[in-house]
Amino acid sequence: KAGVTQTPxxxxxTRGQQVTLSCSPISGxxxxxxxxxxxxxxxxxxxxxxxETQRNKGNFPxxxxxxxxxxxxxxxxxxxxxxxxxALYLCASSRQGTNTEAFFGQGTxxxxx
Amino acid sequence: SQQGEEDPQALSIQEGExxxxxxSYKTSINNLQWYxxxxxxxxxxxxxxxxxxxxxxxxxxxxxLDTSKKSSSLLITASRAAxxxxxxxxxxxxxAGKSTFGDGTTLTVKP
Numbered sequence: 487k488a489g490v491t492q493t494p495x496x497x498x499x500t501r502g503q504q505v506t507l508s509c510s511p512i513s514g515x516x517x518x519x520x521x522x523x524x525x526x527x528x529x530x531x532x533x534x535x536x537x538e539t540q541r542n543k544g545n546f547p548x549x550x551x552x553x554x555x556x557x558x559x560x561x562x563x564x565x566x567x568x569x570x571x572x573a574l575y576l577c578a579s580s581r582q583g584t585n586t587e588a589f590f591g592q593g594t595x596x597x598x599x
Numbered sequence: 600s601q602q603g604e605e606d607p608q609a610l611s612i613q614e615g616e617x618x619x620x621x622x623s624y625k626t627s628i629n630n631l632q633w634y635x636x637x638x639x640x641x642x643x644x645x646x647x648x649x650x651x652x653x654x655x656x657x658x659x660x661x662x663x664l665d666t667s668k669k670s671s672s673l674l675i676t677a678s679r680a681a682x683x684x685x686x687x688x689x690x691x692x693x694x695a696g697k698s699t700f701g702d703g704t705t706l707t708v709k710p
Binding site: 490492519521528529531534541542544574576578583584585586587588589590591592593595 | 629630632634639640641642643644647687689691692696697698699700701702703
């Protein structure tokens with residue numbers, strides 16, 4: 487069974503640009519959650535999508551957005567990039583959400599210069 | 600601050616020894632999950648323990664949950680150098696609709 491796939495693995499962007507990250511969940515999983523991990527803030531919850539609807543949202547500015555497609559694949563977009571957005575972005579897939587095991591992808595390492 | 604807080608922040612032991620790390624949280628939970636993360640990589644799911652469970656085992660891993668003390672512990676027995684990683688607990692509350700991670704315990708197992 488294929489795991490969670492995140493693309494790209496590494497990304498370098500310039501301040502002010504925008505970026506789109508992709509996450510393909512495990513087959514049969516309908517929930518995809520996104521997290522930002524930085525040395526200073528640890529793992530911070532961004533949002534969760536379930537059946538193409540955003541079900542929960544963390545405390546991030548509106549520059550961070552996402553969506554989920556009918557095949558459960560999810561994308562996350564960050565507009566007007568700032569240096570502080572440099573982080574490891576992780577997505578997790580689960581069958582139903584927080585009451586079921588969540589499996590993570592390898593992450594996308596975003597560097598903003 | 601994070602819902603889950605791991606203790607200790609860092610732990611260094613010799614191969615073959617047992618490693619115990621703790622997680623405390625503040626509000627009621629539906630379940631608690633433990634993860635391992637090797638440097639710069641994704642998180643690997645270890646165990647999920649539900650609020651009505653007190654103990655679970657998986658191979659060399661033993662997780663306990665004490666909801667009255669709002670705490671959980673992860674025990675790794677007969678540790679190996681390959682167990683060197685950061686370990687995180689994540690608490691899930693259905694009402695909140697999300698899992699909240701602690702800052703992690705960095706475990707170093709010396710060969």
